[in-house]
Amino acid sequence: MTLPDTMQGLVCREDGYSGRSEGPTIENLADWVSLESLPVPQPSGRQVLVKVGLANINPSDLHYIKGEYGQPRRKGVPAGFEAMGTVVAAGNDPAAQRLMNHRVAISVVKSGSGAWATYALTDASTCVPLHPGLRDEDAAALIVNPLTAFAMVRLAKEAGAKSFVMTAGASQLCRLMASFGRDEGLTPVAVVRREEHRSLMEGLGAFVLNSARDDFPAMLKQMIGECDPRILLDAVGDEVSAAIFGSMGRKSRWIVYGKLSPTSPPLPSLGQLVFSGKRIEGFWLTEWLGAASPDQRREAFETVQARFVSGAWKTDVSEVMPLSEAPDRLAAALKGMNRGKVLLRP
Amino acid sequence: MTLPDTMQGLVCREDGYSGRSEGPTIENLADWVSLESLPVPQPSGRQVLVKVGLANINPSDLHYIKGEYGQPRRKGVPAGFEAMGTVVAAGNDPAAQRLMNHRVAISVVKSGSGAWATYALTDASTCVPLHPGLRDEDAAALIVNPLTAFAMVRLAKEAGAKSFVMTAGASQLCRLMASFGRDEGLTPVAVVRREEHRSLMEGLGAFVLNSARDDFPAMLKQMIGECDPRILLDAVGDEVSAAIFGSMGRKSRWIVYGKLSPTSPPLPSLGQLVFSGKRIEGFWLTEWLGAASPDQRREAFETVQARFVSGAWKTDVSEVMPLSEAPDRLAAALKGMNRGKVLLRP
Numbered sequence: 001m002t003l004p005d006t007m008q009g010l011v012c013r014e015d016g017y018s019g020r021s022e023g024p025t026i027e028n029l030a031d032w033v034s035l036e037s038l039p040v041p042q043p044s045g046r047q048v049l050v051k052v053g054l055a056n057i058n059p060s061d062l063h064y065i066k067g068e069y070g071q072p073r074r075k076g077v078p079a080g081f082e083a084m085g086t087v088v089a090a091g092n093d094p095a096a097q098r099l100m101n102h103r104v105a106i107s108v109v110k111s112g113s114g115a116w117a118t119y120a121l122t123d124a125s126t127c128v129p130l131h132p133g134l135r136d137e138d139a140a141a142l143i144v145n146p147l148t149a150f151a152m153v154r155l156a157k158e159a160g161a162k163s164f165v166m167t168a169g170a171s172q173l174c175r176l177m178a179s180f181g182r183d184e185g186l187t188p189v190a191v192v193r194r195e196e197h198r199s200l201m202e203g204l205g206a207f208v209l210n211s212a213r214d215d216f217p218a219m220l221k222q223m224i225g226e227c228d229p230r231i232l233l234d235a236v237g238d239e240v241s242a243a244i245f246g247s248m249g250r251k252s253r254w255i256v257y258g259k260l261s262p263t264s265p266p267l268p269s270l271g272q273l274v275f276s277g278k279r280i281e282g283f284w285l286t287e288w289l290g291a292a293s294p295d296q297r298r299e300a301f302e303t304v305q306a307r308f309v310s311g312a313w314k315t316d317v318s319e320v321m322p323l324s325e326a327p328d329r330l331a332a333a334l335k336g337m338n339r340g341k342v343l344l345r346p
Numbered sequence: 347m348t349l350p351d352t353m354q355g356l357v358c359r360e361d362g363y364s365g366r367s368e369g370p371t372i373e374n375l376a377d378w379v380s381l382e383s384l385p386v387p388q389p390s391g392r393q394v395l396v397k398v399g400l401a402n403i404n405p406s407d408l409h410y411i412k413g414e415y416g417q418p419r420r421k422g423v424p425a426g427f428e429a430m431g432t433v434v435a436a437g438n439d440p441a442a443q444r445l446m447n448h449r450v451a452i453s454v455v456k457s458g459s460g461a462w463a464t465y466a467l468t469d470a471s472t473c474v475p476l477h478p479g480l481r482d483e484d485a486a487a488l489i490v491n492p493l494t495a496f497a498m499v500r501l502a503k504e505a506g507a508k509s510f511v512m513t514a515g516a517s518q519l520c521r522l523m524a525s526f527g528r529d530e531g532l533t534p535v536a537v538v539r540r541e542e543h544r545s546l547m548e549g550l551g552a553f554v555l556n557s558a559r560d561d562f563p564a565m566l567k568q569m570i571g572e573c574d575p576r577i578l579l580d581a582v583g584d585e586v587s588a589a590i591f592g593s594m595g596r597k598s599r600w601i602v603y604g605k606l607s608p609t610s611p612p613l614p615s616l617g618q619l620v621f622s623g624k625r626i627e628g629f630w631l632t633e634w635l636g637a638a639s640p641d642q643r644r645e646a647f648e649t650v651q652a653r654f655v656s657g658a659w660k661t662d663v664s665e666v667m668p669l670s671e672a673p674d675r676l677a678a679a680l681k682g683m684n685r686g687k688v689l690l691r692p
Contacts, residue, residue: 021615070621237613256619264612266585269353269367270409270605273628275416280626 009078009117018067020113024059029278084139170197316340354461355424364413370405426462432487516543663685
């Protein structure tokens with residue numbers, strides 16, 4: 001197959017970090033990336049080139065294009081960490097060659113070329129060959145959310161928790177964690193801000209709290225009494241998160257993995273940290289994947305794929321948008337993100 | 347020996363917790379405890395009664411009498427966690443009987459009767475029989491600060507740190523940690539607020555930073571470059587602590603063990619916790635002692651006592667005050683605490 005010389009991609013407008021920390025929201029995608037025609041990258045060594053079928057949009061992508069993520073932007077290089085597609089070219093390394101013509105899910109490494117483009121470049125090690133029964137929509141969102149859900153629920157289980165609390169509790173990620181947590185024998189607690197999310201999350205087996213209701217303090221107390229969660233998986237980082245952590249039992253851990261709130265609560269009191277032995281830490285999938293053994297990674301990839309194939313998990317998609325329309329329309333479409341993922345089709 | 351029926355003690359004026367968190371400072375000791383005559387406690391089982399020679403005053407005592415510590419006050423029962431003295435009565439248990447007439451250092455258990463009194467009641471397990479070469483002043487302060495210093499420096503070493511930072515860096519505890527840390531092969535960094543403490547801490551082998559100076563940000567940067575500390579041992583919990591933690595390298599740990607500041611900084615940013623893998627936790631000696639094996643405890647007690655006997659450590663005492671004068675004079679005497687310990691003599 002002959003590849004074209006050029007492709008379309010949504011490329012970063014700036015280099016490096018912004019120095020700000022505004023969170024994963026955008027008013028206008030064109031503020032941060034522009035649609036450009038650029039050369040198709042050439043894979044070498046262990047690299048593979050993937051013709052993108054569907055690309056995903058995660059909060060980490062929005063942090064990244066705004067210069068607020070854990071790795072620096074590269075001006076002129078396409079953004080986008082996650083996609084599914086077909087391997088159409090590979091470096092000389094056998095690990096890359098073996099993937100030729102395979103349908104894969106990918107996450108793009110730092111040295112690669114992003115997934116919001118006709119072609120993406122990444123390392124063979126980040127490719128997950130796909131089960132034929134897996135839908136393209138599930139494949140496009142196979143890595144970031146599902147592996148994060150797998151890793152954080154397992155972390156809660158290995159910490160000996162019987163229950164864990166999730167803020168932004170109706171997000172796609174929390175839906176995955178709720179059903180997986182339940183299947184692993186834990187009680188998921190979803191903290192939501194809209195009553196319309198209650199039945200959805202209860203249907204997944206979660207205890208649901210609405211932090212926007214006047215009875216939230218009483219419901220929080222009841223939940224602590226019934227569920228005794230010792231792990232808080234927090235995507236928000238606001239006063240509500242702090243109140244939940246403050247009400248949790250001894251040796252509880254507040255695990256931050258996102259920051260939807262623009263402001264931060266004060267550090268918890270001496271008593272929380274010293275006398276109750278609680279702690280505050282972060283979770284980053286990139287770090288987890290780097291620290292995991294090959295066996296742990298294999299189990300994780302097999303587990304998440306099997307859950308989608310069996311129907312235990314499903315990626316809710318609100319819209320599949322042509323890449324070329326994203327600069328004008330993506331920001332508005334993301335405002336409805338709680339109803340489902342927006343995917344990009346190059 | 348016949349014991350008297352009654353004794354003098356500084357007893358708590360209130361029960362339980364205050365619900366506030368003002369920190370370990372007092373304007374007037376009589377606001378919190380009163381000097382009273384009360385029955386001499388009777389030991390039973392594994393308990394021992396100790397005739398107090400010198401009792402110590404630690405920040406934890408001040409937290410306790412104010413109702414801000416990790417265990418509730420008991421109205422009418424003497425305060426005071428730490429002392430040295432002689433075992434003058436013991437319960438029937440051989441572990442207690444073996445200590446009769448021994449000179450010991452003690453920390454008082456929750457069910458005991460405090461050390462700010464003529465006699466203190468505690469469990470045999472908390473008594474440390476004393477080396478004859480140990481001065482009474484060192485014996486009265488043998489447990490709380492020295493064991494905390496031992497445990498926290500070892501924690502830094504076991505975490506693989508080459509260096510650790512101490513706030514309130516000229517305190518008695520930090521003096522112990524500086525010389526012990528140096529002897530364990532680590533570089534101690536003392537953050538002080540007065541220039542007069544520089545030579546003292548440099549003399550103990552510490553890198554010294556003065557957070558009150560205009561050049562603090564530049565000195566902080568230089569220190570991070572030279573020492574690369576990954577452990578922050580924090581007794582203050584203010585904006586300076588947060589700035590130090592923010593400048594420290596990947597996977598650094600902010601370990602809170604005290605709270606001298608009445609206000610708290612906001613939680614660190616997403617980047618600090620998630621992308622840099624840092625975490626925030628607490629240290630409590632009571633918890634550490636409870637989790638330590640008998641061998642670990644024995645090594646800890648032997649190490650700290652040997653350091654005092656050899657002269658590697660010394661407790662600086664600014665005043666030995668009669669117990670009866672404490673209600674009127676203690677608060678003023680504590681204002682000079684950085685010059686040395688105030689001890690109580692019943």
